[in-house]
Amino acid sequence: MSFAHSYYFAFAEIEYKPTEKRIEATLTASIHEMEDVFKSKKLVKKHLEGMSHSKENLKKIEAELGADFYLVLNGEKVLLKLLDFECTLEGKINFYLYRDEIVLPKEASFLVFKTLMKAYENQQNKASLIIGDHRQTIVFLKNSEKQKINL
Amino acid sequence: MRNRANIFYSLIVLCVSGTSLWAQNKFAQLDMELPTPNSYRNASGGPGHAYYQQQADYKMDIRIDDKTQRLSGEEVITYRNNSPDRLEFLWLQLDQNLFKPDSDSKLIRVERMEDFRSIKSLTRRNFEYDGGFKVESVEETSGRAMKYFINKTMMRIDPVKPLEPGQSISFKIKWWYHINDRSKVGGRSGLEYFEEDKNYLYTIAQFFPRMCVYNDVEGWQNKQFLGAGEFALPFGDYEVKITVPEDHIVGATGELQNASQVLSSQQRDRMKQAMNSDQPVMIVTQAEAEENEKEQSTGNKTWVFKAKNVRDFAFASSRKFIWDAQGVDIGSKRVLAMSYFPKEGNPLWERYSTKLVAHTIKTYSKYTIDYPYPVAISVHTNRIGMEYPMICFNGGRPEKDGTYSEGTKYGMWGVIIHEVGHNFFPMIINSDERQWTWMDEGLNTFVQYLTEQEWERDYPSRRGPARYIVDYMKGDPNNIAPIMTNSESLFQFGNNAYGKPATALNILRETVMGRELFDYAFKTYCERWKFKHPTPADFFRTMEEASAVDLDWFWRGWFFTTDHVDIALSSVKHYQLNTHNPEVEKAFQKKQDDEQVPFIKTERNKKDIPQTVNERDANIDDFYAKRDVYEVDALDKKEYEEFKKKLSAEELELLNKNQHYYEVSFENIGGLVMPLIVKANFADGSQETIRIPAEIWRKRHDQVSKVFVFDQEVVSLELDPLLETADTDLSNNYWPTRSIPSRFELFNERRNYENPMQRQKRLQE
Numbered sequence: 007m008s009f010a011h012s013y014y015f016a017f018a019e020i021e022y023k024p025t026e027k028r029i030e031a032t033l034t035a036s037i038h039e040m041e042d043v044f045k046s047k048k049l050v051k052k053h054l055e056g057m058s059h060s061k062e063n064l065k066k067i068e069a070e071l072g073a074d075f076y077l078v079l080n081g082e083k084v085l086l087k088l089l090d091f092e093c094t095l096e097g098k099i100n101f102y103l104y105r106d107e108i109v110l111p112k113e114a115s116f117l118v119f120k121t122l123m124k125a126y127e128n129q130q131n132k133a134s135l136i137i138g139d140h141r142q143t144i145v146f147l148k149n150s151e152k153q154k155i156n157l
Numbered sequence: 158m159r160n161r162a163n164i165f166y167s168l169i170v171l172c173v174s175g176t177s178l179w180a181q182n183k184f185a186q187l188d189m190e191l192p193t194p195n196s197y198r199n200a201s202g203g204p205g206h207a208y209y210q211q212q213a214d215y216k217m218d219i220r221i222d223d224k225t226q227r228l229s230g231e232e233v234i235t236y237r238n239n240s241p242d243r244l245e246f247l248w249l250q251l252d253q254n255l256f257k258p259d260s261d262s263k264l265i266r267v268e269r270m271e272d273f274r275s276i277k278s279l280t281r282r283n284f285e286y287d288g289g290f291k292v293e294s295v296e297e298t299s300g301r302a303m304k305y306f307i308n309k310t311m312m313r314i315d316p317v318k319p320l321e322p323g324q325s326i327s328f329k330i331k332w333w334y335h336i337n338d339r340s341k342v343g344g345r346s347g348l349e350y351f352e353e354d355k356n357y358l359y360t361i362a363q364f365f366p367r368m369c370v371y372n373d374v375e376g377w378q379n380k381q382f383l384g385a386g387e388f389a390l391p392f393g394d395y396e397v398k399i400t401v402p403e404d405h406i407v408g409a410t411g412e413l414q415n416a417s418q419v420l421s422s423q424q425r426d427r428m429k430q431a432m433n434s435d436q437p438v439m440i441v442t443q444a445e446a447e448e449n450e451k452e453q454s455t456g457n458k459t460w461v462f463k464a465k466n467v468r469d470f471a472f473a474s475s476r477k478f479i480w481d482a483q484g485v486d487i488g489s490k491r492v493l494a495m496s497y498f499p500k501e502g503n504p505l506w507e508r509y510s511t512k513l514v515a516h517t518i519k520t521y522s523k524y525t526i527d528y529p530y531p532v533a534i535s536v537h538t539n540r541i542g543m544e545y546p547m548i549c550f551n552g553g554r555p556e557k558d559g560t561y562s563e564g565t566k567y568g569m570w571g572v573i574i575h576e577v578g579h580n581f582f583p584m585i586i587n588s589d590e591r592q593w594t595w596m597d598e599g600l601n602t603f604v605q606y607l608t609e610q611e612w613e614r615d616y617p618s619r620r621g622p623a624r625y626i627v628d629y630m631k632g633d634p635n636n637i638a639p640i641m642t643n644s645e646s647l648f649q650f651g652n653n654a655y656g657k658p659a660t661a662l663n664i665l666r667e668t669v670m671g672r673e674l675f676d677y678a679f680k681t682y683c684e685r686w687k688f689k690h691p692t693p694a695d696f697f698r699t700m701e702e703a704s705a706v707d708l709d710w711f712w713r714g715w716f717f718t719t720d721h722v723d724i725a726l727s728s729v730k731h732y733q734l735n736t737h738n739p740e741v742e743k744a745f746q747k748k749q750d751d752e753q754v755p756f757i758k759t760e761r762n763k764k765d766i767p768q769t770v771n772e773r774d775a776n777i778d779d780f781y782a783k784r785d786v787y788e789v790d791a792l793d794k795k796e797y798e799e800f801k802k803k804l805s806a807e808e809l810e811l812l813n814k815n816q817h818y819y820e821v822s823f824e825n826i827g828g829l830v831m832p833l834i835v836k837a838n839f840a841d842g843s844q845e846t847i848r849i850p851a852e853i854w855r856k857r858h859d860q861v862s863k864v865f866v867f868d869q870e871v872v873s874l875e876l877d878p879l880l881e882t883a884d885t886d887l888s889n890n891y892w893p894t895r896s897i898p899s900r901f902e903l904f905n906e907r908r909n910y911e912n913p914m915q916r917q918k919r920l921q922e
Contacts, residue, residue, distance in 0.1 A: 015628060015629055015649060015652065017628040019899055019900050019901070021899045021901065030899060030901035030902070031901065032899065032900035032901050032904070034628070034900075037564060038568075052556055052562075053562045053564065053565065055562040055563065055564050056562055089901075089904075089905075090904070090908065092904065093564060094617070095563060095564065095567055095617035096617045096618070096619045096625070097564065097567070097568065097619050100900065100904065102900075102901050102904050102905075103901075104901070124271075124272060124274075127266060127267065128648070128649070128650070130636060130648060130649060132628065132629075132631075132632060134631070134632070136899065139888075141886070141888075143631055143632025143633060144632070144633070145632060145633045145635070145636040147636060148267075148269070
């Protein structure tokens with residue numbers, strides 16, 4: 007059997023560049039699954055591959071992604087901006103996100119990553135955080151959608 | 158770091174008892190984990206001398222009511238007990254009961270109120286539909302009622318007398334159910350309704366009470382159908398009569414028996430042409446199918462199919478079907494590859510489906526066993542991909558305007574190859590999907606990868622290459638499960654049961670065993686277990702026995718744990734042999750000393766202390782102060798000549814080679830032991846790759862070192878240069894350290910705002 011859901015982790019690679027005070031992130035998910043969610047919200051009519059990369063569309067996607075994927079720093083929600091997105095022939099979609107003028111507090115940095123969790127019962131997400139030589143990989147489940155960044 | 162050392166080094170054996178014990182576990186044999194070989198399944202991984210399997214033959218009359226979308230049937234099952242055991246009762250699968258309102262699959266779903274924040278989601282949550290079996294009767298062939306009991310998705314039948322070894326029993330079951338609309342309630346089979354022409358397309362499977370497997374491993378299969386773990390059934394012969402509206406076209410498991418009654422003479426002629434053609438021939442054209450769609454006739458027609466030695470039966474029926482076919486040679490046989498699809502599948506389906514079917518059975522036959530059946534069929538239905546013997550249902554639908562994305566095309570190609578490939582795993586090599594999803598999905602995804610790569614060079618396969626499993630495997634192992642986990646308890650079904658085992662087999666083939674050894678052993682497994690019921694142990698044992706490669710460490714790490722691969726190239730020390738030649742060694746020493754970074758005081762004292770005492774007073778410096786330590790004197794030369802006289806010719810040659818020795822240390826961070834693949838890059842641009850078997854970790858699992866000898870000085874070293882081991886952190890794979898750009902940075906570097914068509918337009922201007 008194929009084409010069934012709950013087949014992929016959504017995966018995020020997030021790098022913080024302290025000298026530039028900048029966060030750069032790549033959120034990767036299955037095109038198939040993301041397309042279903044976007045269709046249900048009327049963000050896309052046909053295929054994500056054919057969706058225009060217009061500023062208007064990027065704004066809509068940015069808002070949709072931001073509902074389930076964001077930072078919480080010192081108790082405040084920090085959304086990332088969508089630079090662009092890209093579909094691969096292997097069936098994945100990458101969303102490229104960033105945010106400038108960010109200072110990560112040592113004790114109160116959290117990541118919320120619940121992308122696709124409402125749509126798919128068994129969805130699990132995983133994030134790799136990178137600051138210089140330090141790396142942290144965190145798994146996000148339905149009951150643990152918010153996790154502390156320990157870097 | 159550069160060191161200078163003598164010819165002979167003392168060897169420090171790093172052997173800590175606790176560490177050794179732990180390391181031993183990684184390479185310990187799987188004796189404790191695998192069942193003890195016996196007369197049914199031997200230690201080689203093959204069927205034992207007392208191996209047996211049951212036989213279930215079916216004669217069925219099936220009817221689709223197109224007005225009510227109801228499926229009804231009467232079946233006579235003849236079950237032969239080939240086991241050495243007396244059977245007091247018989248168990249059957251009632252998979253369709255998954256669609257009963259009170260099915261366990263719904264009850265065990267974990268829910269939170271926040272999952273239902275919209276009216277739409279609540280409506281979906283509360284949607285009630287009874288698609289379960291309505292069993293009307295279970296009778297002996299004489300007509301006498303039999304005692305039976307339905308336990309959710311299974312039914313027990315109690316024969317009047319136990320079924321003794323070697324005995325057969327025949328009985329009749331009458332049933333019906335509402336065919337599920339896949340767009341509303343999902344399902345591997347069901348109906349699809351086309352609003353525009355008001356027609357149905359039926360893909361019907363898991364639709365009749367089917368005998369469970371009884372075998373030496375678990376007696377009667379006794380695990381309920383919860384939706385994920387599919388099924389395993391005994392082999393048998395089928396004769397099935399399918400009554401459908403007379404304008405329907407039917408494709409099914411097996412060979413059509415009454416072509417003269419259900420096909421026109423033109424269609425029969427086209428079938429003959431197709432059998433002799435290596436290109437698809439239309440049996441029903443799109444124009445004919447579109448004409449057919451308009452009829453909606455009220456009469457019925459009965460199609461008759463026979464299938465020998467299959468483990469299940471499925472069919473598809475619609476008046477919308479376009480139908481094409483071509484012949485394909487498999488061994489000494491000619492097989493008919495066919496596709497059935499509505500016009501909504503075109504232009505993709507007419508162009509590719511049947512060619513993909515032919516390519517798949519041919520390629521799989523090369524790597525596994527010769528495709529044994531007379532037909533292989535791909536049926537188009539929206540989105541799903543699902544497999545049955547000789548027939549499968551596949552997605553991949555173009556837009557209504559006839560265009561399609563590249564992703565849709567590759568998705569359609571992939572799903573057809575995958576589902577047709579399932580004929581081999583598990584339809585013929587009949588593993589128990591309800592217990593071990595990986596045994597069919599994993600092995601099938603692996604051969605799918607090989608088949609895709611033979612369809613198009615550098616085909617963008619979704620699973621198989623080692624680097625694609627990295628995101629899944631890295632990090633916290635607590636929320637993933639080992640491959641050796643029951644189908645219903647897996648986290649991340651696709652990665653666990655499809656991606657990881659396919660990747661593991663690919664790594665075995667390319668990196669651990671090599672293609673020749675792997676392909677031979679894999680084919681041996683397929684030959685041994687075709688038309689039989691293999692278990693994981695049979696696969697593990699056969700792969701080792703047929704290759705003479707102990708793979709227990711590999712099965713243990715990749716299949717029984719959630720460890721991941723992260724091996725670091727942690728340190729590099731450079732050595733060269735002491736030549737004892739004073740001309741060479743003293744010059745080398747001078748160069749080393751000259752290159753030393755001066756202390757800060759040296760520079761400052763030059764300015765602050767214009768003259769020291771010994772610089773002012775010539776009587777201060779004695780022999781030690783005046784001698785030139787770098788000068789080569791006669792005694793040095795004599796001692797060198799004496800040293801050379803003591804060496805053999807071979808030792809002297811080694812000394813004169815001036816080779817470079819690199820002691821490289823490796824750290825195992827992820828836990829999985831893997832071969833070390835080290836590429837050395839030299840100053841002149843040349844390269845050398847050394848491949849070290851995983852057994853280097855056998856005494857110590859966390860850290861090992863290896864000395865490499867090169868004729869030239871190395872400028873850089875790379876670990877796993879071709880990304881073949883699924884190493885999850887590449888940042889520690891290089892010497893000198895190399896910065897790995899993030900995905901964001903890589904995208905930014907190649908970012909291009911033009912779409913390919915805009916670029917083409919600019920090119921033409």
